Amino acid sequence: MSEVTRRRVGERGQVTLPKELREEFDIGGGDEVEIRKESGKIVIEKPLTRDDLAAGYRARADHLRALHDELAGVSQETDEYLGDVPEWE
DSSP: OOOOOOOOOOTTSOOOOOHHHHHHTTOOTTOOOEEEEETTEEEEEOOOOHHHHHHHHHHHHHHHHHHHHHHHHHHHHHHHHHOOOOOOO
């Protein structure tokens, strides 16, 4: 479980995020955060950017390409090992 840090809420409802968390999650002054209620708790989260999403899609495409190449190789090896397989009717 992570370390717990207590902060006092100011009169205007403001809370300062601990420096260690700001650094860990790369949150700086002027950055946006998402705040929502989830399972009876308040969740503060750095939103995904378009760049984050694009990087995720690129990584997924690379993974699928590698999987496709691996399966193509396995299929070729199988054909070489088994030879021609008769057509199923």
